[in-house]
Amino acid sequence: MKLDTIGANIRKCRLAKKLRQEDLAEKTNLSVTYIGMIERGEKTPALETLINILNALGVSADVVLCDVLEAGYSVKHSMLDEKLSQLSPEDRNKIYDVINTMIAHSQRSKI
Secondary structure (H helix, E strand, O other): OOOHHHHHHHHHHHHHOOOOHHHHHHHHOOOHHHHHHHHOOOOOOOHHHHHHHHHHHOOOHHHHHOOOOOOHHHHHHHHHHHHHHOOOHHHHHHHHHHHHHHHHHHHHHHO
16 A cells, blocks of 8 residues: 555645645644655654644545545546646647547557
């Protein structure tokens, strides 16, 4: 299981909120060093700590855990849908063409 992605996702959320590690540490009563270790995947936070971090960032657990949960693909799909909806129809179609090509290639390689 790739638990280090939890820290990477926490970092993405923190940066999206324009928070420094120091800001998150202050909001969660954790040390900056510990926040850094979590974000680098060196430590996996305990459940209570994870909840405090999520609340401080104002994000739900599925956003941070989407890479380690089997059901996380539905979260990734909704995140991709949101990003795709912001593109022009022409750009969306280009991306769909690339995805369809990759799927076709993947299916051929399984035969």
